[in-house]
Each structure stands twice: as structure tokens, then as C-alpha cells.
Amino acid sequence: MKNPFTQFRKSIVWKSIFRRDNKDTQRNRARAISGNVFLHFHPVKIRESAIKYKFTWGMGGITFLLFIILFVTGVFLMFYYTPSADQAYWDVKDLEYQVPFGMFLRNLHRWSAHLMVITVMIHMFRVFMTGSYKPPRQFNWVIGVVLLLLTLLLSFTGYLTPWDQLGFWAITVGTNMAAAAPFIGFEGPFSEQIGITVYNDIRFALLGGSTVGQSALLRAYVWHCIGLPLIALIFMFYHFWRVRKDGGISGPNINNTGIN
Amino acid sequence: MDNLLKLISKPDNVAIVIMLILITVYTVWAFRQAIANDRRKRLGKHVEGSDDKKLDTWPNLVRIEMLVAMVVIAGLIVWSIVLDAPLEEHSNPSLTPNPAKAPWYFLGLQEMLVYFDPWIAGVIFPILIIFGLMAIPYLDINPKGNGYYTFSERKNAILIFCFGFLVLWILLIVIGVFMRGPGWLWYWPWEEWDHNRVIYKVNVDLTQYFGIDSRSLFGFLIGGSVVILYFGLGMILPYYIWKKRNSDFLKKLGMTRYIILSFLFCAMIGLPIKIILTLTLNMKYIWVTPWFNI
Ligand code: HEM
Numbered sequence: 001m002k003n004p005f006t007q008f009r010k011s012i013v014w015k016s017i018f019r020r021d022n023k024d025t026q027r028n029r030a031r032a033i034s035g036n037v038f039l040h041f042h043p044v045k046i047r048e049s050a051i052k053y054k055f056t057w058g059m060g061g062i063t064f065l066l067f068i069i070l071f072v073t074g075v076f077l078m079f080y081y082t083p084s085a086d087q088a089y090w091d092v093k094d095l096e097y098q099v100p101f102g103m104f105l106r107n108l109h110r111w112s113a114h115l116m117v118i119t120v121m122i123h124m125f126r127v128f129m130t131g132s133y134k135p136p137r138q139f140n141w142v143i144g145v146v147l148l149l150l151t152l153l154l155s156f157t158g159y160l161t162p163w164d165q166l167g168f169w170a171i172t173v174g175t176n177m178a179a180a181a182p183f184i185g186f187e188g189p190f191s192e193q194i195g196i197t198v199y200n201d202i203r204f205a206l207l208g209g210s211t212v213g214q215s216a217l218l219r220a221y222v223w224h225c226i227g228l229p230l231i232a233l234i235f236m237f238y239h240f241w242r243v244r245k246d247g248g249i250s251g252p253n254i255n256n257t258g259i260n
Numbered sequence: 261m262d263n264l265l266k267l268i269s270k271p272d273n274v275a276i277v278i279m280l281i282l283i284t285v286y287t288v289w290a291f292r293q294a295i296a297n298d299r300r301k302r303l304g305k306h307v308e309g310s311d312d313k314k315l316d317t318w319p320n321l322v323r324i325e326m327l328v329a330m331v332v333i334a335g336l337i338v339w340s341i342v343l344d345a346p347l348e349e350h351s352n353p354s355l356t357p358n359p360a361k362a363p364w365y366f367l368g369l370q371e372m373l374v375y376f377d378p379w380i381a382g383v384i385f386p387i388l389i390i391f392g393l394m395a396i397p398y399l400d401i402n403p404k405g406n407g408y409y410t411f412s413e414r415k416n417a418i419l420i421f422c423f424g425f426l427v428l429w430i431l432l433i434v435i436g437v438f439m440r441g442p443g444w445l446w447y448w449p450w451e452e453w454d455h456n457r458v459i460y461k462v463n464v465d466l467t468q469y470f471g472i473d474s475r476s477l478f479g480f481l482i483g484g485s486v487v488i489l490y491f492g493l494g495m496i497l498p499y500y501i502w503k504k505r506n507s508d509f510l511k512k513l514g515m516t517r518y519i520i521l522s523f524l525f526c527a528m529i530g531l532p533i534k535i536i537l538t539l540t541l542n543m544k545y546i547w548v549t550p551w552f553n554i
Binding site for chain 1: 279289294313315341344348381408409429552
């Protein structure tokens with residue numbers, strides 16, 4: 001009996017999908033990367049130490065993987081969730097007790113979110129420790145800091161959505177800090193002098209009100225599910241593209257001219 | 261002890277325990293690789309990776325990526341089966357939990373609220389942290405150590421960053437998560453939380469140690485001078501010392517970079533200074549003004 005998978009890999013269908021035959025030749029190894037819309041983010045050939053786990057710890061890649069997992073589990077969560085102050089909490093409860101694998105889905109989303117914050121911090125630490133922010137990669141580090149911020153904001157906005165005591169008060173504490181901003185927060189220095197009140201300050205803009213309520217929930221939800229992921233995705237693709245343009249993963253003997 | 265177990269097995273806190281383990285492992289790994297490279301240099305050899313060849317990405321890199329992805333996903337699946345995400349009571353605006361904690365990654369900022377007013381802890385410091393992080397590549401002009409682990413070639417940069425990252429960021433988070441109980445009072449993780457505990461602390465402003473009312477004009481002037489003097493001396497003294505020694509570093513750095521670097525450094529060191537003053541002397545404010553207090 002012939003292995004049906006091997007048969008399939010020799011068929012014209014396989015070739016029509018992958019645009020190449022399946023012989024292990026140098027040319028085909030190159031085309032496996034350059035001829036694949038996802039893999040062609042990689043260069044066809046790559047430095048040895050960029051492959052070894054011990055150099056990069058794969059932390060940037062793991063962070064991106066977690067982002068994808070969060071995207072997928074997030075879409076499924078959205079099927080069951082209504083961003084309404086009356087409904088949200090009970091939707092999450094239903095998810096736990098009624099929806100098949102609902103609890104598992106929610107766990108995956110939450111633990112991936114925690115892990116993503118952790119891995120992005122470790123990624124930054126690695127990039128610092130290998131001095132990979134030095135020329136020509138300075139600006140990609142700056143993009144990275146924006147990504148760090150976006151990761152934290154994504155997690156922060158998601159915290160409110162279950163509409164339980166934990167999220168409610170965490171967001172209350174968090175946004176109260178914004179109220180203390182000089183000039184633009186109603187409790188901050190110099191804001192009284194320029195007519196900033198609880199009804200027109202930065203916190204009001206974030207919450208869509210003077211307390212955490214229905215509008216705050218809706219704003220958090222829209223930022224969490226649409227606004228921030230979209231912005232983060234754009235920055236990530238720019239980040240990856242810059243890794244390539246800056247000469248690939250950094251290493252000791254590359255001449256750091258910035259021209260690829 | 262009971263309390264310790266309760267605290268670290270709280271579902272959300274398990275993530276922080278995992279973070280601590282990962283940060284420890286990777287910090288040790290980074291320094292071991294740095295020290296190994298430094299030793300090679302001393303022996304006149306090249307650092308690791310200098311004589312790298314280029315390999316085919318397919319299958320070499322793609323295989324490792326696949327493996328790592330599988331390990332991460334498997335770990336997450338186990339984690340999600342074993343541990344359920346928390347869902348507390350329905351939100352209730354009239355029932356404030358004590359302590360009310362921000363999400364764990366912001367607890368470093370919340371912890372700073374003990375030592376600074378909210379506009380500094382919650383607004384100025386975050387802005388300085390973000391701006392400071394973004395400025396790192398432009399302030400660190402040392403060309404060595406680009407693309408490999410090393411300690412000896414960039415000691416100062418690594419020490420400053422690790423102090424900021426491991427102490428002012430990670431340690432403050434850990435304190436916020438594990439050592440803070442009702443009323444944001446300090447509890448060791450094995451101590452039982454006591455909701456009735458009150459600590460009467462007499463907070464003293466700096467000038468009051470010398471019998472000067474911090475709210476008087478005189479107090480205002482002294483407090484202001486201390487703050488300005490701190491930044492002034494912190495920024496000007498090193499300049500003169502380096503200048504006198506005709507330091508190459510200073511020349512390469514240039515004025516703009518020097519000012520930004522020394523300001524950020526003073527601001528960063530100001531945090532532990534204020535923490536120590538508050539903990540040892542119960543100090544509240546250094547400078548009291550009608551508009552803001554520092
Ligand atoms: C959502 C967050 C982020 C994602 C998905 C991400 C992803 C990646 C990936 C996949 C790489 C390739 C090498 C590796 O895996 O280490 C990389 C490299 C890099 N990242 Fe990130 N990153 C993120 C955040 C950051 C942050 C916070 C920083 C720094 C503050 C940063 C700075 C850099 C730099 C400078 C490189 C080039 C490293 C080198 O050439 O050795 N990134 N990033």
C-alpha cells in the first residue's frame with residue numbers, strides 16, 4: 001500500500017496549491033519560503049545563531065503566536081458576548097456553565113493574554129541584552145516600545161469586559177490615575193485653573209462618562225476587539241519588515257550599515 | 261503559610277509566579293552567555309556566532325518555530341484545563357473591594373502611589389518610562405556589544421537597565437501583588453490579612469524636620485530648592501567631573517544627549533530615594549506648593 005499522503009504530494013492538486021513539486025532540492029527549499037505568503041516574511045537563508053533558540057529565545061515569535069491565539073479565541077468569545085452592562089456578566093457565566101468548552105475557551109484567552117505580557121517583556125529584555133537596538137536597529141526598538149504599550153492596553157481593556165468586581169475596580173483604579181494628569185485630568189495640577197472638570201477631562205473621554213458604566217464598557221470593548229488589535233497588527237507587520245530591512249536578526253559579524 | 265499558598269494559587273497570581281520563574285531563568289541565561297562571551301574575548305577568541313554560516317530557513321528555522329509553537333500551545337492547553345480563569349461577583353459600584361488593585365502589570369505604578377501623588381506615579385512616571393525606553397538606542401552610543409551577549413563591554417548600560425527592569429518594574433509588581441493587603445498596608449505573604457488593622461503614621465514633610473512649615477512661603481522655597489538642587493547637581497556635577505577629566509565619553513555624547521540622559525537618570529534614581537526616605541523617615545512631601553506636591 002502506498003502512503004496516500006505521499007501520493008497526494010506527487011499529485012497535480014498539490015502542485016497547483018504550492019506552485020512547486022516536492023523534490024528536496026535547493027531551489028525548492030528556497031521556494032518553500034519565498035513562495036509561501038506566510039513564510040516569506042523569513043529570508044530564504046538565515047544566520048546559524050538566528051536559528052538557535054539560545055540567542056533569541058524565540059520570544060518575539062512566541063509573542064506573535066500568542067497574539068494569533070488571542071485573535072482566534074477572541075473571535076469565538078465574541079460569538080457569546082454582548083457588551084452591555086446588563087448582559088455581559090451573565091454571558092460570561094453562560095460561557096462557563098452552558099457553552100460547550102466555553103470555560104476552556106475563556107481560560108485559553110485569559111492565560112494567553114497574561115503570557116503575552118510576560119513574553120513581550122522578556123523579548124525586550126533579550127533585545128537589550130544582545131544590544132540589538134544598536135545601529136541600524138534603533139527605530140525598530142522604538143516600534144517595539146509602541147508594541148509593548150499596545151500589548152498592555154489590549155490586556156487592560158480586556159480586563160473590564162467580564163464586568164465583574166475584579167475588572168470593574170481594576171479599571172476604576174487605572175482610569176483614576178488618568179484623572180490625575182496635569183492640565184487634562186480633573187484632579188491633576190493646573191487643571192482647575194484652565195477649567196477642566198470631571199465632565200470634560202481625559203478620564204471622561206476614556207470612560208465616556210464620569211464613572212465606569214455602560215459607555216465605558218462599550219468603549220473598552222470596541223478598543224479591545226477592533227481598535228487596538230488593528231493598530232497592533234499594523235505595527236507588528238512594520239516591526240517584522242524592519243527586522244528584515246535592518247539586515248535580519250542581529251549578530252556579531254554583520255556589518256551594521258542598515259542596507260540589506 | 262496558609263495565606264502564602266492561598267495567595268500564590270489564586271488563578272491570576274499563578275501567572276505572576278510563572279513570570280518570576282521565566283524572568284529568573286532567562287536573566288541567568290543571558291548573563292551566563294554574556295560571561296561566556298567575555299571569557300572568549302579574554303582568551304583572544306571571537307564571540308559566539310562570529311563565524312556563523314548561513315543555512316536554509318526551510319527546514320532549519322521553520323522546524324524549530326513549529327516545535328516551539330507546539331510546546332507553547334501544549335503548555336497553554338494544560339494550563340487552561342488545570343486552572344479556571346477567575347470570575348468574581350457581578351460588578352457593584354457601591355461595594356469597593358479592599359484593596360482595589362489595578363491589573364498586575366500596572367501594580368508597579370500603583371505601588372508608586374505610596375510614595376508619590378497620582379500625577380507623578382500615574383502620569384509623569386509612565387510618560388518618562390515610555391519616552392526613556394524609546395530613547396535608549398539614541399542615548400547609548402557605545403558601538404560595542406551589538407548583536408551578541410556581553411557584560412564587560414557595556415557594564416553601565418546593562419546595570420542601569422537591569423536595575424530599572426528587575427527592581428523598579430518586576431520587584432514593584434511582586435510587592436504590589438503579594439505584599440499589599442487591605443488599606444494597601446504591607447503584609448508578608450504568609451501573614452493573614454487583617455481588615456481592621458490601622459497604622460497611625462505621622463507623615464512629615466521634609467522642611468518640618470527643621471521646624472519649618474512646609475506650607476509657608478519659606479517652606480515652599482526650601483522644598484523647591486531641594487528638588488531643583490537635586491536635579492541641578494545630579495545633572496551638572498557629573499558634567500564637570502567628566503569635563504575636568506577630559507572624558508572622551510562626554511565629547512562623543514554631546515550636550516543634548518547628556519542633558520536627556522542625566523535628567524532621565526536622576527528621575528529614575530529619584531524613585532528609590534523617595535522610597536527610602538518614606539520608609540525610614542515617614543517622609544511625605546519634599547516640596548509642597550498650592551498646585552502640586554512632590
Ligand atoms: C507585540 C509585541 C512584539 C512582537 C510580536 C515582536 C516580534 C518580534 C520578532 C518575531 C522578532 C524577531 C526576533 C525574535 O523573535 O527575537 C523581533 C525582533 C526585534 N524586536 Fe520585537 N516584538 C514585539 C515587541 C518588541 C519590543 C517591546 C521591543 C523593544 C522595546 C522590540 C524590539 C525588537 C528589536 C530591536 C528586534 C530586532 C532584534 C534583532 O535583530 O536581534 N520588539 N520582534
